[in-house]
Amino acid sequence: MKLLLKSAALTLLGLAILPALAVSEKTMKPETLLEQVRDRDEGDDRRSRMILEQTMSDGFVRERELLMLEKKFGAERKAVLYFTAPADTAGTGILMFSYEEASGKDDDQWLYLPALRQSRRIATNSKEGPFLGTDFSFADIERLRVNDYLYEDQGSTEMNGRTLHKIAAHTANGLENPRTGYSQRVIYVDAERQLIMRDEFYREGRHIKTFEVTGLKEIDGFWTVTEAVMTNHAEGGFTRLLRKETTYNVGIADRLFNERTLRSGIQ
Template sequence: MKIRLVKWLLLGTLSVIAPVAMAAAMTAEQIVAQVDALEQANTSASTMQMILVDKKGKQRSRTMASQSKMMGDDEYKLLFFTAPANVKGTGFLTYDYVGEKEDDQWLYLPALGKAKRIAAADKSGSFMGSDFTYADMTQRNLDDYSYKLLQEKEVSGQLTWVIESTPKSQLVIDATGYLKSYLFVRQDNFVVVQAVHLMPDNYRKYMSVKQLENIDGIWVATEIEMKTTQGKTRQHSTILKLSNITNNQTISDQTFSLRELVKGL
């Protein structure tokens, strides 16, 4: 199984289980399993705005068009940058496999006219200058981590479980860049609304869902921030805003082919 942490901002549907009543009885593993079990739309399309904020507070904005589709238990995702001009046409294709198979990712750069496969060793690197990594763009394999329930904490007026997530191997650390993570899981819907990722050299990343909406019965984070710090100093941050969301509309399987990626906008 794989856990949906960011899930390209699509964080799953409301669970049919009554989580508050179960709070005292649930273990960390059971909570994370419920996060993993959240349903999702068969297809989804949206417009995304990526705002990059540097150390001095200067902002740069990028716009993307994204689509995703479940292919059985696997998820295929495609996005293209539509603005500004210096990144327009850049594409990103992901095959997110549910099992142990290594996820496939390709980046298309119009200037090169071809798609470049993202190697496993590069997936901890920054995605297009943002605070999100290539690894952040896919689900996490549940079995690659051990979990510990630390406490309950209120986040934006909602009670959450705080769960420590520790990689079981150096391979997982190398692939994600994270030594350990702390997940804040809402008790009413099992959505991960905050996360803290510990990194080497006293770096940390803070993920926070700023806006959460229920659209067509699906919980969608329409605004999410990832902030990178070293010590107490903010180094950089990225804000993602989601709009024009449509779920469960017809999208051809061929949309998610390498041919379509290279074809571009």
């Protein structure tokens, strides 16, 4: 359970971040386009209720609900995730500090387990493992890191009435990135909205997972992914992520991004 929870917390943050990119220039370099997605304006803070609905290959469905607070602190972003359901997970909390990619610093993370009444520090070097046992990995959820791959512009394509930039990404040595577990990706970016709409993940030449945005809504002037699906081609099954009751710039207090919130929860 400890591991599942550790894995689970990050997924949500990633989803919030994956979809942000704004590039209107067709000639823009893929790296620049992805940097714009990474640095997309998502307001000063955001509060959401999230649902992770995982359907396993045998049809077993597992659902988790959580409240998520995010806030920008200069170039740093902080997030708190607090699980409210189901009962065996409720009360678990995760605190995350994400730093500017240029700083080279790894994220800092803490996990609060009600069974221990203690916060535990989590190592963030390897993000290959599943987030809360779902089809998302920690790497899928973290803030986009442009320097993990080399990119190639593959032109544009139409998807659901939108023109998307298709970008092929691969590691410098062709081997899997030890942090993410992927060697290759094919990324579809909506440049105008600064969002990744589809992401195909490969390991050793094998297509293992696909991320796809299936719901998008403009909330308080920000394009927000309200539903996304990660399909696991390697092991079967998929995980649906729903973002509900999202509000931006509500003035979330700085003090809430603290281990204290992990214990007392988010109301």
